[in-house]
Amino acid sequence: MPAGETNWRRSLPADLVAGATTALVGIPQAMGFALVAGINPIYGLYTVTFSTAIGALLTGSSYLKVMLSNVLAVSIYSVLAPVPEADVPATLFVLTLLIGLFQLGFGLVKAGSLTRFVSNAVLTGFVTGAALLIVLGQLGNLTGYELPREAIRILAVPDLILHAGEIQPQAIAVGLLTIALVLVFRRVPHLSSVALVLPIVIAALLVGAVFPEIALVGDVAAIPDGLPLPVIPDLALAPGLLVPALALAIIGLVMTVGITETTPEPDGTIADVNRDFSGQGITNILCSFLQCAPAGGSLSATALNVAAGAETRMANLISGALVGLVVAIAGPLAELIPLPALAGILILIGIELMNRPHEIACICRYSRSGRWAMVATFVSTQVLPLQYSIYVGVLLSLAIYLVTSTREATVVRLVPAGGGMFREEPAPNRLPGGRLTILSVSGNVYFATLRAIERSLPSPEGAEGAVVVLALRGRVEAGTGLFRMLERYARQVEAGGNRLILAEVDPRLLSGLEGTGAAAAIGHRNIFFATPIVGESLMEAIRAAEPLVREKE
Known part of the structure; x- marks a missing residue:
């Protein structure tokens, strides 16, 4: 028997258990996130069926579960809120298609490395803000009072207070009971896998017997039986969705990178x-024809997949197939689910998503720029449509990078510590006369940091007989700005009868030094090129500089 078939057979029992577990949890999650997105819950079920199964075959990660996630759901709501309800399905399918095209493009151009420019501080602010929106957005379903669809969710609390007379105590009781049952069942070993499903079943039975006036899923959307027929997205709607689709594609990919790197x-x-990018892109493109919402990597679902014992990508394939089987056989039963019960589960998920005090405390304590970026991103999620908040976050991340790298770019002094080692010290403000000063550039060298680097070079004013060795190892992509700065400093140093020596210079910089006149100002004999041995060029430059200092003396 071939080895591949043997491995497949060996892992199948574990993958079946993991697939069944994530399917049971994924059904209420998919319906709940669809409500968060402001769409028919059936589209959430279609998404967790097809996107999870197709994504299992196409993405690079064996464990990554592709589905309608909580953060994507809030973002989709922001896009669809102004759309007339009759046009929501057509708009949704086009949005899914465009997001898939953008994600596929990111994968083809290998844009995975670009996600590092979204800082953890910005991502924390964004996810926390999105989680708060989930909680606020479900207050209406939890209390039985229907909030306006287009309302800014931060105003949900005062709106509820103004309409306190319309709140249903029975709805609140059902929602809180659902939350309590989820928390209890999670602590029972044999019930943890059904901790989301069983409370909903209990709530449905309770409402049917005692509280028939409480709103059900069937009151807001019809859940047909069977799987969907293919549709062709209406591309006439595409122009108005390009900007939000790009934002949602970025959101999905940033979240996916975080999941993949921790799994x-x-x-x-x-x-x-x-490959994750391309796989998600193709998945969304295909699923846009199957009446699916935009899908991306889900952190909680992926973590559950691993915790449930998944060994291969077959677990996600099984999960999608099982959800599809339930939809095909018993889809209309979902109409009996009480809205307060789903709201309770979503509020619990939102609170758990916001529960990151240690991470927030670390950002506030150790990164001043990150602290303000986190706060600004969080605020933007509450006052702007969420899909535009990610643009705010990306711009803030780039600003943090530029400001931080500019602030850290400086020149340090290297003091010999014996054995070919050096101790770093702050560079002196002025060159000490008659002595050898060894310097090195610390931080990134590019056009925005050159001014900070030049300001930190010791002034040669008043110095006599000083020799400066400046190490430039690793400074390859310097540009003409660095060459002109070195030329200016060399002329300043030489004007006082001192000497500048460059060490650890990449040979590829020679033509630039010559073309800008820096090599002539410094002198070719004072330029020592880097070798594969770190420090060899620096030690050679120091040996050449020591006799010059003695001559000056």
């Missing part, structure tokens, strides 16, 4: 994020 493959390696 190693069975052999301990990290999956190719660019």
Whole structure:
């Protein structure tokens, strides 16, 4: 028997258990997130059926579960809120198609490395803000009072207070009971896998017997039986959705990178994020024809997949197939689910998503720029449509990078500590006369940091007989700005009868030094090129500089 077939047979029991577990949890989650997105819950079920199964075959990660996630759901709501209800399905399918095209493009150009420019502080502010929107958005379903669809959710609380007379105590009781049952069942070992499903069943039975006036899923959307017929997205709607679709594609990919990097493959390696991008893109493109909402990597569902014992990508394929089987056989039963019960589960998920005090405290304590970026991103999620908040976050991340790298770009002094080692010290403000000063550039060298680097170079004013060795190892992509700065400093140093020596210079910089006149100002004999041995060029430059200092003396 071939080895591949043997491995498949060996892992199948574990994958069946994991697939069944994530399917049971995924059904109420998919319906709940669809309500968060402001769409018919059936589209959430279609998504967790087809996107999870197709994504299992196409993404790079073996464990990544592709479905309608909580953050994507809030973002979709922001896009669809102004759309007339009759046009929501057609708009949704076009949005799914465009997001897939953008994600596929990101994967093809291997844009995975670009996600590092979204800082953790910005991502924390964004996810926390999105989680708060989930909680606020479900207050209406929890209390039985219907909030306006287009209302800004931060105003949900005062709106509820103004309409306190319309709140249903029975709805609140059902929602709180559902939350309590979920928390209790999670602590029971044999019930943890059904901790989301069983409370909903109990709530449905309770409402049917005692509280028939409480709103059900069937009151807001019809859940047909069977799987969907293919549709062709209306591309005439595409122009108005390009900007939000790009934002949602970025959101999905940033979340996916975080999941992939924290969920190693069975052999301990990290999956190719660019293949994840392409796989998600193709998945969304195909699923847009199957009446699906935009899908992306789900952190909680992926973590559950691993915790349930999944060994291969077959677990996600089984999960999608099982959800599809339930939809095909018993789809209309979902209409009996009480809205307060789903709201309770979503509020619990939102609170757990916001529960990251240690991470927030670390950002506030150790990163001043990150602290303000986190706060600004969080505020933007509450006052702007969520799909535009990610643009705010990306711009803030780039600003943090530029400001931080500019602030950290400086020149340090290297003091010999014996054995070819050096101790770093702040560079002196002025060159000490008659002495050798060894310097090194610390931080990134590019056009925005050159001014900070030049200001931190010791002034040669008043110095006599000083020799400066400046190490430039690793400074390859310097540009003409660096060459002109070195030329200016060399002329300043030489004007006082001192000497500038460059060490660890990449040979590829020679033509630039010559073309800008820097090599002539410094002198070719004072330029020592880097070798594969770190420090060899620096030590050679120091040996050449020591006799010059003695001559000056």
